[in-house]
Amino acid sequence: MLGSLFVDALQFIPDHAQLLLDKTVETAELAFTALGISLLIALPVGLWLGHRHRGLFFALGVSSIGRALPSIAIIGVLIAWLGVGFWNVTVALVVLGVPPILTNTYFAVEGVDRDVVEAARGMGLTELQILRRVELPLGLPLILAGVKIAAIFVIATATIAGIAGGGGLGEVISNQPTYGLAGVLAASLCVSALALLTNGLLALAQRAAYHRMAPTA
Amino acid sequence: MTGFRVADGGGPVIPNFGHGTACLRNNGWFCPEWVRDHWGDILQPALVQHIELTLIAVSVGFAISFLLALVGFRWRLLDPPLGAFTDVLYTIPSIALFQLLVPLTGLTVTTIEIALVSYTFFVLYRNMVAGLRGVPAEVLESARGMGLTRLQTFFRVELPLAAPAILAGVRVAVVATISVATVAAFVIYYGLGGPIFDALQQPDIFRTELVAAGGLAILLALTADGLLALLQRAVTPWNRVR
Numbered sequence: 001m002l003g004s005l006f007v008d009a010l011q012f013i014p015d016h017a018q019l020l021l022d023k024t025v026e027t028a029e030l031a032f033t034a035l036g037i038s039l040l041i042a043l044p045v046g047l048w049l050g051h052r053h054r055g056l057f058f059a060l061g062v063s064s065i066g067r068a069l070p071s072i073a074i075i076g077v078l079i080a081w082l083g084v085g086f087w088n089v090t091v092a093l094v095v096l097g098v099p100p101i102l103t104n105t106y107f108a109v110e111g112v113d114r115d116v117v118e119a120a121r122g123m124g125l126t127e128l129q130i131l132r133r134v135e136l137p138l139g140l141p142l143i144l145a146g147v148k149i150a151a152i153f154v155i156a157t158a159t160i161a162g163i164a165g166g167g168g169l170g171e172v173i174s175n176q177p178t179y180g181l182a183g184v185l186a187a188s189l190c191v192s193a194l195a196l197l198t199n200g201l202l203a204l205a206q207r208a209a210y211h212r213m214a215p216t217a
Numbered sequence: 218m219t220g221f222r223v224a225d226g227g228g229p230v231i232p233n234f235g236h237g238t239a240c241l242r243n244n245g246w247f248c249p250e251w252v253r254d255h256w257g258d259i260l261q262p263a264l265v266q267h268i269e270l271t272l273i274a275v276s277v278g279f280a281i282s283f284l285l286a287l288v289g290f291r292w293r294l295l296d297p298p299l300g301a302f303t304d305v306l307y308t309i310p311s312i313a314l315f316q317l318l319v320p321l322t323g324l325t326v327t328t329i330e331i332a333l334v335s336y337t338f339f340v341l342y343r344n345m346v347a348g349l350r351g352v353p354a355e356v357l358e359s360a361r362g363m364g365l366t367r368l369q370t371f372f373r374v375e376l377p378l379a380a381p382a383i384l385a386g387v388r389v390a391v392v393a394t395i396s397v398a399t400v401a402a403f404v405i406y407y408g409l410g411g412p413i414f415d416a417l418q419q420p421d422i423f424r425t426e427l428v429a430a431g432g433l434a435i436l437l438a439l440t441a442d443g444l445l446a447l448l449q450r451a452v453t454p455w456n457r458v459r
Contacts, residue, residue: 002320002321005317005320064392064439064442065435065439067389067392067393067396067438068392068395068396068434068435068438068439068442069396069435070395070396070399070400070409070410070413070431070434070435071396071400072399072400072410072413072414072417073399073413073427073430073431073434073435076413076416076417076422076427076431077424077427077428077431079422080422080424152304152307152308152339155308156307156308156309156310156311157310157311159310159312159313160310160311160312160400162312163312163403169310170310170312173310173312173313173316174312174403176316181316181317181320184313184316184317185313185317187313188309188310188313188314188317191308191309191310191313192305192308192309195308196304196305196308199304199308
């Protein structure tokens with residue numbers, strides 16, 4: 001039975017190629033908007049707190065609370081102000097995307113060897129220069145690891161938009177009566193493909209960041 | 218029309234706005250009288266179910282992840298494929314996975330648990346392997362110098378030193394499971410997601426029920442996280458000395 005479901009799903013993909021493509025693009029727009037906003041919020045805060053070696057409690061607290069908020073409850077509450085649709089779901093996804101980026105960025109910068117930072121300070125670099133030219137490059141692999149986790153969280157959850165009028169592949173996934181179980185499976189394969197592709201690209205970036213930092217062998 | 222679609226399996230009690238208090242008639246954000254009246258028949262059972270779902274999912278997930286992590290730790294070559302496997306499982310959207318499992322295991326708690334367990338691997342496996350790998354080479358060298366066998370080294374040195382990372386993973390897994398479990402009610406009426414989806418299905422969204430059930434999920438997650446943080450402190454006495 002499972003086998004025939006897969007066959008049906010693989011048939012569904014070419015039969016509804018245009019639909020799946022459109023919905024995948026919508027999901028990607030939603031997820032990458034949310035990921036971008038998460039980066040804009042979490043990166044500067046994490047970098048600065050890590051640089052000052054302060055605010056561990058704040059960073060971890062914000063992350064715990066962010067993770068504890070169930071996405072569907074956030075979407076439901078936000079309907080009062082944002083209605084159903086794109087921005088409502090985007091906010092719910094940002095709540096999900098911020099914690100891994102914030103904690104990883106904090107620990108990435110906080111963990112940079114203090115002697116290295118002192119040496120940079122001794123060379124007359126300003127605090128902002130130290131952050132940009134020493135701590136950021138050294139912490140980049142760990143920061144990107146956080147972005148990778150956030151990307152998987154956000155893309156996989158972006159389908160919740162389907163039950164809240166936010167568009168995308170979730171519309172197919174949450175509408176089994178219309179598209180059948182084969183459609184649900186086909187759409188979720190598209191979600192996985194999008195998530196794994198993003199994950200792969202970020203892994204390449206992470207590897208590049210590692211190699212730049214590693215002493216030439 | 219809110220645009221919310223919910224699979225059948227509908228839950229109990231549609232609030233009667235007509236006869237309620239002013240707060241309920243105005244669909245206030247939090248009407249204590251409704252919470253009092255329906256604690257016993259809606260909220261408390263849902264909370265108990267939710268705790269049960271989470272405990273089982275994280276326990277089973279922990280056991281399986283630990284076995285996988287032992288394999289990935291012992292045979293380095295197997296670590297990347299195992300990690301990729303947990304990644305793939307995590308990318309399956311929860312709303313889809315709950316539906317896809319129904320033909321196999323029916324509209325049962327087992328269906329919810331299989332999905333929840335498979336999501337815990339992502340965080341747990343990663344943290345376990347990282348924790349075990351993170352033990353410094355000098356420490357292992359001195360363990361060998363003291364004449365500890367491979368097994369002794371594992372249980373007395375590597376595992377205790379990896380405990381903080383492992384518990385950090387458990388904390389994230391518990392909180393994430395509590396959150397994802399609310400989505401299960403899209404397919405099967407069970408846990409705190411039940412009243413949440415009930416509230417969302419009302420024409421204007423029944424706010425008190427949404428806030429009460431959603432709030433309970435948040436409180437449950439934060440309480441569990443806090444308790445595990447205390448446990449984390451207890452198993453790493455050496456961190457407190459500094």
